[in-house]
Amino acid sequence: MSTPAIRLHAPEHQLSSTTDSFPTSHDKVSKIIDTLQFIDNKFVASETSEFIELHDPATNNLVTRVPCSTDEELQASVQSAQRAFPKWRATSVMAKQQIMFRFVALIRQNMDRLAAVITLEGGKTLADAKGDVLRGLQVAEATCAAPELLKGEVLEVAKDMETRTYREPLGVVAAICPFNFPSMIPLWTLPVATITGNTLIVKPSERVPGAAMVLAELSRAAGFPDGVINIIHGSRRAVNFILHEPAIKAISFVGSNQAGEYVYKTGSANGKRVMANLGAKNHAIVLPDCGKDHFMKSVIGAAFGASGQRCMALSALILVEKTKEWLPELVERTKELQTNGGFEPGADLGPVISPQSKDRIESLIESAKQEGANILLDGRGYAPDKFPNGNWVAPTIIDKVTPSMRCYREEIFGPVLVCLSADTLDEAIDVINENDYGNGAVIFTQSGSSAESFRRRIEAGQVGINVPLPVPLPMFSFTGNKKSIAGGGANTFYGRPGINFFSQLQTVTARWSRDDVPTQQEMAMPIL
Ligand code: NAD
Numbered sequence: 274m275s276t277p278a279i280r281l282h283a284p285e286h287q288l289s290s291t292t293d294s295f296p297t298s299h300d301k302v303s304k305i306i307d308t309l310q311f312i313d314n315k316f317v318a319s320e321t322s323e324f325i326e327l328h329d330p331a332t333n334n335l336v337t338r339v340p341c342s343t344d345e346e347l348q349a350s351v352q353s354a355q356r357a358f359p360k361w362r363a364t365s366v367m368a369k370q371q372i373m374f375r376f377v378a379l380i381r382q383n384m385d386r387l388a389a390v391i392t393l394e395g396g397k398t399l400a401d402a403k404g405d406v407l408r409g410l411q412v413a414e415a416t417c418a419a420p421e422l423l424k425g426e427v428l429e430v431a432k433d434m435e436t437r438t439y440r441e442p443l444g445v446v447a448a449i450c451p452f453n454f455p456s457m458i459p460l461w462t463l464p465v466a467t468i469t470g471n472t473l474i475v476k477p478s479e480r481v482p483g484a485a486m487v488l489a490e491l492s493r494a495a496g497f498p499d500g501v502i503n504i505i506h507g508s509r510r511a512v513n514f515i516l517h518e519p520a521i522k523a524i525s526f527v528g529s530n531q532a533g534e535y536v537y538k539t540g541s542a543n544g545k546r547v548m549a550n551l552g553a554k555n556h557a558i559v560l561p562d563c564g565k566d567h568f569m570k571s572v573i574g575a576a577f578g579a580s581g582q583r584c585m586a587l588s589a590l591i592l593v594e595k596t597k598e599w600l601p602e603l604v605e606r607t608k609e610l611q612t613n614g615g616f617e618p619g620a621d622l623g624p625v626i627s628p629q630s631k632d633r634i635e636s637l638i639e640s641a642k643q644e645g646a647n648i649l650l651d652g653r654g655y656a657p658d659k660f661p662n663g664n665w666v667a668p669t670i671i672d673k674v675t676p677s678m679r680c681y682r683e684e685i686f687g688p689v690l691v692c693l694s695a696d697t698l699d700e701a702i703d704v705i706n707e708n709d710y711g712n713g714a715v716i717f718t719q720s721g722s723s724a725e726s727f728r729r730r731i732e733a734g735q736v737g738i739n740v741p742l743p744v745p746l747p748m749f750s751f752t753g754n755k756k757s758i759a760g761g762g763a764n765t766f767y768g769r770p771g772i773n774f775f776s777q778l779q780t781v782t783a784r785w786s787r788d789d790v791p792t793q794q795e796m797a798m799p800i801l
Contacts, residue, residue, distance in 0.1 A: 278352055285315045288490055290483075292382060295389040299331045299614045299660065308339045308482050310346060311489040311504035313353040314497070319346060325479045325508065330396035330624040331614040331663040337394075339479045341507035347514045350503040354445040354472035355520055357500030362442045362470040364498075366420050369468050373417050376464070376495035380410045383491060390483035391455045392615035396623040396664070399615055401579050402456075406484075408744070409460025412767050415747035416464035422772050423469070433786040440776035442470030443522040443546070447515045449536065450477050451528040452626055453582045453686075455484035461751070461766045462525045463488065467501055469775040474503045474521070476511050478528075480626060516540050523547070523775065525766065527584075529684075530756060537759035548764035548774050552684040553712035553757050556589045557741065558701045558727065559596045563717035567739065569599070571717070573607055575741035576690040577668045580612075580622045584757075585713045585735065585742050588685060589674075590692045591701040597672075597694045604650045604670055612667045612688075613657045624663040625687055631664040634687030638669055641680040641691070647673045652688060676704060684710070698723055706732045711754030715741055734762065 289306050290296070307324065309316040319340030327336050342350070380387070388402035397405065416422075427437040448462035459475055466473045477485035485504055492502045505511055512532070515521055516539045523546035526536045533551040540547040557575075559568055575587035592600070613620035625631050635653050642648055652667030666687050674681050674691040681691055695701040705714055715737035716727045724738045734752030737743030745751065750768035752758070758765070764774045 286318055287316060288486055290386055290390060290487065292386055295386040296393045296616075297389060298616050299329055299334075299393070301332075301334045302336055305335055306337060308337050308506060309486065310340065310342055310350070310506060311486065311502070312346065312350050313503070314493050314499040316486075316490075317346075319343065319506070321346075327394060327480060327482075328627075329393055330626055331660045333628070333662045333664070337483070339482055339506050342505040342511055344514070347505055347511060347518075350474050350505045351445060351518055351520050353500035353503055354474055357472045357498060358442075358444055361467075361472055361498060361501050364470075366423055366468070369470075370417055370419055372496040373413060373419070373464060373468060376492060376497075377410065377413050377417065379491040379495055380406065380413065380488070383487060384410075387456050387484050387487050390487060391481065392623070394483045395452060395455055395481040396626060397579055397615050398620045398623050402615065405454050406456045409454070409457035412457075412460050412747040413464040415767070416468050419468040419772075422769065423776075430782065434782065434784045436780055436782040439779040439781065440469065440772065441779050443775065443777055444471060445474065445520050446471045446523040446775060447474040447476065447521050447525075449512055449515065449524065449526045449528070450475065450485070452478040452480040453579070453584065455481035456488065458527050459485045459488060461527070461771075463492070463502065465767055465771040466525075466775045467497065469772060471523075471775055472501050472503075474505060474515065476505055476507070476515065479506060479508050482506055512536065516543060516545075519543075521545060525774075526550070526759075527766075533759055541760070546764070546774060547759065548766065549759035550584065550751065550753055550766065551757055551759060552710060553584045553586075553753075554589055554681075554684055554708055554710040555585055555587050555713040555715070555733075556591060556705045556708070557587050557715040557717060558591045558695075558698065558705070559593060559599075560698065560716065560718040560720065560723055561594050561596050562719045562723075563596075563739070564719065565599060568717040569603055569606055571739075571741035572603070572690070573610070577607065577610055577622050577688045580625050580666065581688040582625060582686055583742070585744050586686075587713075587715065587741055588690060589681065590690060591704060592692060592694045593698060593701055594696065597692075600649060600670070600672055600692060607650060607668045607670060610668055612652070612655060612665060614660050614663070617657075617659070622668070622688060624660075624665050626664065628664055630687070631666055634666050634685055634689060637680045637683060637685050637687075638671070638689060641671045641674065641678060644678045644680075645673070646671045646678060646680065646691075676707065682709070698727065702727060702730050706730070709756045712757035713737065713743060715743060734758065
């Protein structure tokens with residue numbers, strides 16, 4: 274029995290920001306407006322009575338209330354996507370490409386607005402928030418190459434017989450996103466899932482939904498038809514809906530291991546394709562022959578940028594031989610960083626996302642002390658004068674860390690760098706390979722043979738050689754290894770693997786012969 278069609282009759286609303294008018298400070302928001310949903314190309318208010326309060330991490334002032342979409346609203350989003358699918362899949366790739374060109378241009382025009390929303394809701398500095406927008410925009414730009422990426426193959430496999438391949442869409446697909454890249458991570462999925470002919474439901478993080486809502490507005494202005502992109506909100510219940518809704522054929526997830534392993538297991542058990550990027554502990558090995566100044570600058574940016582809340586943040590250093598003597602200088606240079614509200618000029622890093630996150634980070638710093646590590650720089654207890662109530666943790670450097678300590682085993686996801694030491698490169702590689710996570714690993718050295726030996730042995734998806742955040746541009750794919758990616762890393766975001774994830778390979782073998790003389794009845798498997 275099919276579910277009766279649900280159409281929401283709520284009047285359409287508009288977003289509070291525009292291309293030219295958006296937040297510019299951490300001042301109290303004068304009128305709290307609830308976050309809207311985006312269903313069938315319309316912004317609709319939720320009928321729910323269940324809201325999640327979203328506070329500015331720099332002040333803890335209320336910014337908006339995020340609705341937990343009702344069952345009816347969740348259903349309405351799926352039905353909208355289902356209605357849109359037949360026409361969208363039949364739309365030529367060239368027509369879709371034109372929409373993507375306009376989408377790309379609109380994101381560029383709205384870069385400052387998107388960044389401002391990210392800074393207000395998530396705490397990043399404005400400059401870093403622009404990077405968040407840019408790295409997502411690059412995925413949309415690379416996806417404009419779809420006519421090339423979706424081209425099939427053809428081969429004459431026997432006389433008068435050829436096999437060709439097609440990449441067909443899957444149907445309705447969904448994206449479940451984390452808080453730390455409010456624009457980039459929705460854009461890891463949105464362009465790829467739609468250009469391949471699918472219709473999409475996005476569930477942004479309930480902690481930072483604003484950027485995804487702006488992207489929805491831009492997608493409509495770019496010409497995406499009704500129902501191709503829908504946005505719903507909530508946390509566990511919305512995720513469970515996505516996991517169990519039969520019409521949803523594939524799910525992309527980015528977030529913690531706790532949620533992601535559950536999403537991968539449940540989604541896969543329900544017969545869906547699932548791609549899930551999870552937690553991390555990213556290491557840098559420092560060899561004595563490296564360019565010391567470059568190493569210092571690189572590590573400080575990669576460890577403390579975005580307050581360490583990047584899945585590729587450099588959170589563990591392994592200092593080989595005499596490089597451990599460089600730590601006092603690293604500490605002095607780190608002290609120069611300004612931890613402040615993201616809208617403040619000169620801010621290098623902002624607050625962490627929530628009071629709970631701050632407490633967790635502080636307890637991990639304390640555990641390091643209790644377990645015998647040496648805290649060289651302690652960022653606890655800091656608050657800028659202007660924002661005494663924010664979730665502040667200033668840069669922290671911990672030395673004499675060993676692999677058994679909690680601060681090393683667990684992902685801290687804060688501005689905390691843990692430092693270990695090793696006598697040789699091989700010993701350092703062994704330590705990294707024994708760690709549960711394998712998102713990124715980096716080496717600083719001037720030696721080509723050391724770099725190559727590291728590259729061959731290291732168990733990490735994204736490897737950097739004198740590059741601190743080796744995230745590939747979207748003509749490649751965002752990989753991972755071990756516990757940092759579910760399903761052994763078979764599915765990865767964007768690039769050709771992303772196109773493959775969001776499409777079904779179909780082969781057609783055809784025989785076209787002018788002299789179609791009946792041949793002898795074949796009973797065995799044909800061998801030619
Ligand atoms: P999170 O797991 O708390 O949330 C991610 C999504 O899952 C959200 O949409 C949330 O609503 C949902 N969710 C949370 N708990 C759930 C539960 N119990 N059941 C079902 N759904 C649930 O992650 P976060 O704190 O928003 O993001 C930070 C994490 O994401 C870090 O671990 C970071 O390393 C990881 N991350 C990984 C990558 C990567 O590419 N490997 C990229 C960015 C972030």
